[in-house]
Amino acid sequence: MLSPGSSSLVNTKDQVHSRIIPGMMNLDLSLPNALKYRSRSQQAGTISESWIEREMYCPSCPSNGLHRLPRGTRVVDFKCDRCEEQYQIKSTSKPVCNRVTDSEYYTMMKAIRSDSSPNLMLLHYSNESWRIRNLLLIPRHLIVSSVIKKRKPLRPGARREGWTGCNILLTNIPISGRIFAVRDSVAREPGAVRMEWEGLRFIGGLESQSRRWLVDVLRCIQSMDRERFTLQEVYTRFEEELGVLHPHNRNVRPKIRQQLQVLRDKGFVTFVGRGIYERTGRQTRSD
């Protein structure tokens, strides 16, 4: 009889992907493969995609690999064959800061409304050591309209005159929704990454308006510098801002209270009493 540790008990897929054992993820980009491409943006795109294909697992399910889609597939680069989640990769040699440039604005907003926008993988690499420095994952449920900022249309005379792009404002995404798979050149344990992803899954089950409210309120309370806060403080600091983000809703305060209740039920905050709340440790893992 085979012992539990025997390789014969490990299926082929597990053997192939044994690299994802914590600390085993190889953060090196394979540069030579990319050198045949001329432009640096082509190089970056190619080596990033090769790395994701070689090393990355699906954060949304137990699958140990992602399937690269044919080039030209609209805004989606990878798909998980097991849970069917889709991922768009953006890679840069500069640290990912407050925002990332995304695709055409109206297409993006339509995708958000129809719940068909992909998850994001933001990959930051060093173009000196050719190693991954950070890999930030953003579940698609967190990419709501307040996260999208319209850019100026391209000027008259431009090759694509009138084309309107957009930026994704990372600062408008709650801290919990910015999940690091690799941080400061260290790969995190996949189990921890998946747990954080899982903790946000309920947001995808909310209808569009509720989702927006929840993401906006979660972001607001996670931006506060103290873990303990009062309901009055949330009103004072964020009522106006939330009113601007939700111009058709005149009941901002009840909406805030409603979101805090949901966030309490989901373990993001606890209710201390007398209008006092406290954030749990949940949101600070990726901070």
Ligand SMILES: [Zn+2]
């Ligand atoms: Zn999956």
